Amino acid sequence: MSRAPIKHAATSRPKPTPPGQERADHILDLGEFQNVDTLTLSEASLVINALVAKRRGDRKNVNETEMLTQTLNYLDAFSRFRQKENVEAVERLLSAHKQLAKFERAQLGSLCCETAEEAKTLIPSLADKIGDEELQELLDEISKLQSR
Template structure:
């Protein structure tokens, strides 16, 4: 058998040193506020509604409808009150980075070990019991 060369180019490495592994290294985004998908959906829809009400052109390009479809598909909290309740739950944990809170509020893991697998930086920040309690509280606000 002969070795065939790959027909596609390898993806170039990202320009920054950012990574979200067991240690968060988000570079210039380290302490920037991060939104959950539900929060992003609320913000975008509120801006669009305001612009429409004011008679302004919403200037929709092909990306906006695709973004809204993505958010509608993956948003776990549809009601504004539920989004705010989840935000309060997450903000009650100052030991968590803003990025980690946004990930928890977007991914909606069922179990603490799952959350720590997909968000490895949580490992030494919160106990499994406390994380499970937080996940259980968050799940009460989910929209099916």
């Protein structure tokens, strides 16, 4: 006499996607970070420098580690916008393009590409989201605000 296999209801939740499976090519799949607010390098520089200055002003332990120093040096070297007003203006320009993912907007604000072709090469997920003419206009507006 054969017995049919017993089917049990699933008692565990599905396994999350293993870390490291994120993609930022023609398909943008950032896993758990998909809809997380993303900063440009210039925004990150403003935030971290403001926090360090506040802690110094409050005479709190800034805990200036080598990692903090290296991060500030990196941001200083690669931030394209130095003035707070320009950083905010770039954020407003980028935020107006709701069809772009937050990650894509941050990449555009950090990389400061000169042409739409360059931007779509470096950020392949832009290809079907924004036309070349519209993207070029955005890049030109961003370029006007750039610290040289």
